[in-house]
Amino acid sequence: MSLKYAILGLLDREPHYGYAIKQKFEHMMGKLWPVSYGQLYPTLRKLQEEKLVTMKTVQGKKAVEKNVYSITENGSRYFMEWLRKQNKKEQISIKDEFTLSLFFLGRLGVTEVKELLYAKAREFHSLHEKYSEEYDHYGQNTPDYRRAMTRKMILHIEAEQQWLEEVIRQFTEPH
Amino acid sequence: MSLKYAILGLLDREPHYGYAIKQKFEHMMGKLWPVSYGQLYPTLRKLQEEKLVTMKTVQGKKAVEKNVYSITENGSRYFMEWLRKQNKKEQISIKDEFTLSLFFLGRLGVTEVKELLYAKAREFHSLHEKYSEEYDHYGQNTPDYRRAMTRKMILHIEAEQQWLEEVIRQFTEPH
DNA sequence: CACAACATGTAAGATGTTACATGATTGA
DNA sequence: TCAATCATGTAACATCTTACATGTTGTG
Numbered sequence: 001m002s003l004k005y006a007i008l009g010l011l012d013r014e015p016h017y018g019y020a021i022k023q024k025f026e027h028m029m030g031k032l033w034p035v036s037y038g039q040l041y042p043t044l045r046k047l048q049e050e051k052l053v054t055m056k057t058v059q060g061k062k063a064v065e066k067n068v069y070s071i072t073e074n075g076s077r078y079f080m081e082w083l084r085k086q087n088k089k090e091q092i093s094i095k096d097e098f099t100l101s102l103f104f105l106g107r108l109g110v111t112e113v114k115e116l117l118y119a120k121a122r123e124f125h126s127l128h129e130k131y132s133e134e135y136d137h138y139g140q141n142t143p144d145y146r147r148a149m150t151r152k153m154i155l156h157i158e159a160e161q162q163w164l165e166e167v168i169r170q171f172t173e174p175h
Numbered sequence: 176m177s178l179k180y181a182i183l184g185l186l187d188r189e190p191h192y193g194y195a196i197k198q199k200f201e202h203m204m205g206k207l208w209p210v211s212y213g214q215l216y217p218t219l220r221k222l223q224e225e226k227l228v229t230m231k232t233v234q235g236k237k238a239v240e241k242n243v244y245s246i247t248e249n250g251s252r253y254f255m256e257w258l259r260k261q262n263k264k265e266q267i268s269i270k271d272e273f274t275l276s277l278f279f280l281g282r283l284g285v286t287e288v289k290e291l292l293y294a295k296a297r298e299f300h301s302l303h304e305k306y307s308e309e310y311d312h313y314g315q316n317t318p319d320y321r322r323a324m325t326r327k328m329i330l331h332i333e334a335e336q337q338w339l340e341e342v343i344r345q346f347t348e349p350h
Numbered sequence: 351c352a353c354a355a356c357a358t359g360t361a362a363g364a365t366g367t368t369a370c371a372t373g374a375t376t377g378a
Numbered sequence: 379t380c381a382a383t384c385a386t387g388t389a390a391c392a393t394c395t396t397a398c399a400t401g402t403t404g405t406g
Contacts, residue, residue, distance in 0.1 A: 216388085217387090235384095
């Protein structure tokens, strides 16, 4: 990915502590891009080693200590460089286990294959419904980025549906 | 992914040696799913440790030794189990660096953002053209799976294009 | 007081890429 | 003979997930 740039981007706006980075990022991404602490904290440590962020421990309420992370000048420059070249890469990926499995469906009988494909189509249908519903229920104060992420998900599900339909047709029709 | 299942699937048809697994798999996937030796050989070793495949060294022409890998009964069972449950998972993913970068475009001026977005649109356009051309030039003896992979790529590029158009519209129009 | 949310981390392992290292065989 | 292809691997690193481990603070 990396989480690295997400962290730098958030810190480039204002300092955050670790926990808040996770919360904010996942909210931005509409839960479509989860972050684990097992990745977050090691990445923050690494960014410190690379002098792209600094950490300062501050006293929170009573007994809690929070680690506030800030971006350095180098970090900011590094981030802006990354930001400016994101439009130059062609990198759409269509690697997924379901697609892989299609190559081996010959091992199964025709009836079973049909059942599997139809079941997958139903799976896509309910997924589409789920996100469409979410999308339709957004209110006036739903941030644009949240709406955009859900919309992106819907469009890609529709692409998958379309593709699966074509695959089923090819498998069903004699050729 | 895993490559693991791709290997098992190929070996489930007939024994292969390592090099051939890479060639065959990449041909199947129309170059849309590259495999590195740095992943292939360690995975083969691991599959042996798990008793899912066996290896036998055979004498090739003259001085070459080839390692022929075969699937075991356990491996075959394990693979078929995997194959049958691929229709049950909902796992479309829309995590990519470009999408991430959109959240931070506020750091750039309006003119620069517009330029970046249009440049990305052009990038998608040429990518679409590239795969469409490939698709149109397939002959009667092009295998179905090859055609299907390219078609899948095209559909997802179209989804990206559609989405980008909407993002640009939202960014351009006052709201 | 109990439970959810806040807060910070480590350990082990899965999965993958890039670069390095070596050598044989085939075809132009 | 020279380059492409065939053939097998290792080492280092990058990225990410899951499970574990610990403790505080706010709310009903």
